[in-house]
Amino acid sequence: MRWRHLKENRLTRPAPEFSVVIVNYNGGAFIQQALDSLAAQTRRNFEVILVDNASKDGSIDELDTSGLPAFKLMAEPINHGFAAANNMAARQAKGQWLVCLNPDATARPDWLEKIAEGQQRHPEVRMFASAQFDKLEPTLLDGVGDAYLIFGIPWRGGFGRRASELPGEGECFSPCGAGAVFDRALFLAHGGFDESFFCFCEDVDLGFRLRLAGEICVFLPEAIIDHVGGGLSDRVGDFATYHGARNRVWTYAKNMPAPLFWLTLPGHILLSAYILLRGVMSGRARQTWRGMRDGVLGLPALQLREQNSPPRNVSLWRLARAMAWNPFRMSRRKPHVRELQKP
Numbered sequence: 001m002r003w004r005h006l007k008e009n010r011l012t013r014p015a016p017e018f019s020v021v022i023v024n025y026n027g028g029a030f031i032q033q034a035l036d037s038l039a040a041q042t043r044r045n046f047e048v049i050l051v052d053n054a055s056k057d058g059s060i061d062e063l064d065t066s067g068l069p070a071f072k073l074m075a076e077p078i079n080h081g082f083a084a085a086n087n088m089a090a091r092q093a094k095g096q097w098l099v100c101l102n103p104d105a106t107a108r109p110d111w112l113e114k115i116a117e118g119q120q121r122h123p124e125v126r127m128f129a130s131a132q133f134d135k136l137e138p139t140l141l142d143g144v145g146d147a148y149l150i151f152g153i154p155w156r157g158g159f160g161r162r163a164s165e166l167p168g169e170g171e172c173f174s175p176c177g178a179g180a181v182f183d184r185a186l187f188l189a190h191g192g193f194d195e196s197f198f199c200f201c202e203d204v205d206l207g208f209r210l211r212l213a214g215e216i217c218v219f220l221p222e223a224i225i226d227h228v229g230g231g232l233s234d235r236v237g238d239f240a241t242y243h244g245a246r247n248r249v250w251t252y253a254k255n256m257p258a259p260l261f262w263l264t265l266p267g268h269i270l271l272s273a274y275i276l277l278r279g280v281m282s283g284r285a286r287q288t289w290r291g292m293r294d295g296v297l298g299l300p301a302l303q304l305r306e307q308n309s310p311p312r313n314v315s316l317w318r319l320a321r322a323m324a325w326n327p328f329r330m331s332r333r334k335p336h337v338r339e340l341q342k343p
Contacts, residue, residue, distance in 0.1 A: 016070060018046035018112055019095030019184065023085040024060065025053040027103040030228070032063060037106035039067025043113040046099075047072065049089040053079040082177070083193035083202040090184060090192055098187050102178040104228040106135065114223035115181055118169070126186045127210055127217040129172050130179030135226040139163050142227040145172030145219045146204050147336035150260070150323040151267035152252030153275075154204040158335040159229075167337040172219040173322055174207020179225045186210070194250075196302070200240060201247035208255040211322060214313040219337045241284045245275070245291025246298070253295075254302045259316060271327065 020038060024031055031050070038048055047070035052060045054076055065071040074088065090098050099115070101107060111130070118128055129145035144158040144167055156176055158165060175181060177193075180203055190209055193202040207217060252268060253261070272292060279288035324336045 016045050016047045016095040017043075017116070018097045018099050019089070019093035020046055020048045020099045020101055020112075021086055021089040021093070022048065022050045022101050022103050023053065023082050023089075024050060024055060024103045025079060026055045026057040027059045028057055029059075030104045031059050033106050034101060034103055035063060035065060035068065037108075037111075038101070039065075040109045041107065041112050042110050043116060044069050046070070046112060047093070047095060049074065049092060051080075051085040051089050052076060053081070053085055081195065081198035083197050083199060084195040086177075087192035087195060090187055093184055096184060098182045098184040100177050100180040100182075101225065102227060104135075105132075105178055105225045107179075108224040108226070111223055111225060114220060118218060118220040118223060122218050125216060125218045126183035127175060127207065127215050128181035128223070129175035129217055129219045130181070130223045130225050131166060131219070131221045132176065132179055132225055132227045132229075133163060134160075135228045138226070141166060141335075142229050143176045143178065144221070144335045144337055145217065146174045146176050146207060147330070148173040148204060148208070148323045149271075149327060149330045150320060150325050151264045151271050151327070152248070152256060153268075153271055153327075153330055154201060154248065154251065155330050155333055157333070157337065159333045161333060161335065165335060166221055167219065167335045169221055169340075170219055170337040171322065171340050172217050172337045173324075174204050174211070174217050177203035178227050178229075179223075182206075186215070196298075197247045197250065198243060200243040201251050205247070205251045205255065208251060211319060212255065212257075212312045212314060216322070216340075218340070238284070238287045241279070241287040242291040242294075245288045246295040247291075249292055249295025250298065250302055253299050257312060257316060257319070260320060 022034055048068050049072045051074045115128060131144055132142035134140040134142045141158040141161045141163055143156040146154055147157040148154045157172060194205050276288050279285040324330060
């Protein structure tokens, strides 16, 4: 039996500014590349926490962490999923800011520096999104924060679009988990990622909950990571299709305030039917249908858990303005970054 263990190479020092969390599952050579990119950061007041979800490929056996200011390995005996693993790391973290980095992503040398500069420009903001470029095709974007259609369909803004379409600094709906930045105390106060999601849409769900609490998310175009995107999981495989369909239902049903929910439900059903039809055309109908079905069947347990959630602290109009209203923008995966709204 493989027992959980922790490794640390930290010296006694003040609490770090950033806690960078990487969740690994059979990451192969990607992990060392991610760590090397963090070792090259110009801003040095950070720690790295690597959570390994019972990898079988030996990817954590001979890691070189000598260039990192502080490092902790949490080697787990089971696969907890992306959501739970991040929550575990957040509870161990010492930094004021929790920064997520996908294992198949590398950070530009000034990534943390540009995040810190954005935080200085927006001291009232506690949630930030990184700019993501396609690591294999640098002329393409991998994401500019997550967008959310008011009819309950999320998408990674700008995914696959030309790099020339990179928007300026502004407000997006929520950060993509590949390079998300959260105030750690805020993250923990709201329960972190919903562990029942396992993976996929957990970042949008948390962003939605923080939106309901009155928070906003700022997209930082100069804080850049390069992301393989699907390097460790097939974006259109059965696993991704099922969890994406199920968790999309959960995110919408448990977070959308009742007035907006009933107003947008017909559109949500129509778009869900379209997604199912597209699944038929792509050979993913069974997984899409199972995900939608299990999403609906799982709602009673989710709603029971959400009864004790904090009350909504944002107006319906402000919440609706943070969402996209044009389905064609979603279908083309266009960026959705707005000029920052005044409180």
